[in-house]
Amino acid sequence: MRKRSVGINVRVSVTEKRKMTLMAKRCGLSLSEYLRQRALGYEPGGIYPRR
Structure with missing residues (x-):
């Protein structure tokens, strides 16, 4: 069952x-x-582009 119901x-x-x-x-x-x-302050794992 899906917990998220607000968009x-x-x-x-x-x-x-x-x-x-x-x-x-x-x-x-x-x-x-x-x-x-990102909105909750986490930095998702993965490959980030160079800055």
Whole structure:
């Protein structure tokens, strides 16, 4: 049974979504799970791009 039942809508640019989707994929997470972890202060594991 799913515990999460409330949604949050956020507007982003195409470029921002593309970057977030790529970061989530690199961490092996869905976009929702990646954003959830980042918002809660966690740093998801995975390969991060060089800065």
